[in-house]
Amino acid sequence: MASRSLDAGVGAQALPADWRDFLALTKPRVLSLVVYTGLCGLLAAPGHIHPVLGFAAILCIALGAGAAAALNQWYEADLDAKMRRTAGRPLPAGRMERQSALHFGVGLGVFSVLLMGLATNVLAAIVLAVSILFYVLVYTVWLKRRTPQNIVIGGAAGAFPAVIGWAAVTGEINLLPALLFALVFLWTPPHSWALGLYIKSDYAAAGVPMMPVVAGQKATRLQVLLYTLPMVAAAIAPWPLGLTGAIHGVTSVILSAVFLALSARVAFSTQTDQALMKPERILFRYSILYLFLLFGALVADRVILA
Template sequence: MTIAAPLLPPADWRDFLALTKPRVMTLVVFTGLCGMLAAPVQIAPVLAFTAILCIALGAGAAGALNQWYEADIDAVMKRTAGRPLPAGRMDRQAALHFGVGLSAFSVILMGLAVNLAAAAILLVSILFYVLIYTVWLKRRTPQNIVIGGAAGAFPPLIGWAAATGQVALLPVLLFSLVFLWTPPHFWALALFMEADYAKAGVPMLPVVAGEKVTRRQIGLYTIPMAIVAIAPWPLGLTGAIYGITAVVLTAAFGVLAALVAAGAKASKPMGYEKKLFAFSILYLFIIFGALVADRWLA
């Protein structure tokens, strides 16, 4: 005699919202919007809203598929154990259907309502995050964040393409900025979450190479990130509002990264690492905001 597994209660809207990783989506949507507003042409408000909606839905879809695939990892990490799947509030099949459906809807809507270029880049970004980062890289190599960082770097390209129908040097630099920003951002987190990653068997750099190597890599990656962040100003792609903001903020980022790289001790354990992680998020918000201010106020 077999005993049927107990049926899970129907997930409510808050569980589906949690699947989309709304906090991560905020930064994705913001950088996509800034890429659109920094473009040299204006897009009709209705189309702009539709494009941003598609970027948000695409990001949410990728987040849902990520949680569907990583439910086993999430269950053993303190930071993620409360998510809908490991907490038992949702069936995995429901998460899979939700993620696939949202992906298809976001790409099709972008293609029909905005343009094919933006839809194509949106599709690539979803597939990259799910297949390249989540399925292929994350459990196999400490370079997961380095290569996988491209997944979160697509939104400025999508926003620009939504407005112009093409890609130019400035959005490519913005893509590169987010791509190079991702390793020091996540490795700072990994330094004070190392035990969680080790428990889950995720080969993050501190787990497989040690704290010293991770700190050094944070410092090294900050150098090209800083160059790319400031580059639009001397290249004549932006004005002084963006340029000065980028120089000041990147200098502050560099100081924190140098302290982390040197293993400097703060008043609290992992104090500088936590400060770098928190500041890195603020850094991206402000620098992209300065890009829009430069475009509209200069």
């Protein structure tokens, strides 16, 4: 809409926000992967949950992730304004007041935790609350502006949904959801650093100490490969441990072999022009597909071989 100026900037008089701006605060594209892994954790869990309560659990995961994203944007409005990739978001673009984003995020987060506790069980609600607080306080407030390890430690925030989905059904956390947590935790650095390698200038302009900015491209590429190795182990481990069947096992081996090969290409690439970083772009895009297919195989294994 032409009347909704993108040039107002942080700190200027914000225009009245509409529903699209509040939706944008939840980072819908990121939300899709969060909801998907949570759903797969729920569907792969042993036992039964009523479909209505299962839907409520997934809704709570989505609302909780959206709340964390909104609070992240509330806190990082100044950083977002400095990066081309994020300058069009509601707060830096001047389409929303910061206080509105704060109230929206807090309200959404509290509601999601309370509803999860009422619909499923206390453990699932506690893990959901921890995931929101971890993303906002540990990753956004503490780590993001201070250390290149922000993605490494902060990756735990994105690893919670599958555990929450599992806990919503079973009321407990055992080895398989712990391995799923480890998988996403270890997946996050190569996924994020592959992106960071070709948008390095954005992070540098905002003063965010991402690995490519602080350590350089060569060191970051090596880190991508080094984190891929334990990630592959976590992805395949459920099969030999007898926690999943052949569908998940064979799929994890094939998908992880491709991931490892792409990571090796990134590690040994000598390209320095960000516009030409094809191995990094390919790995970033594949990493998303990798997680979708791997978690899908987990559910197929449960449904078909149950």
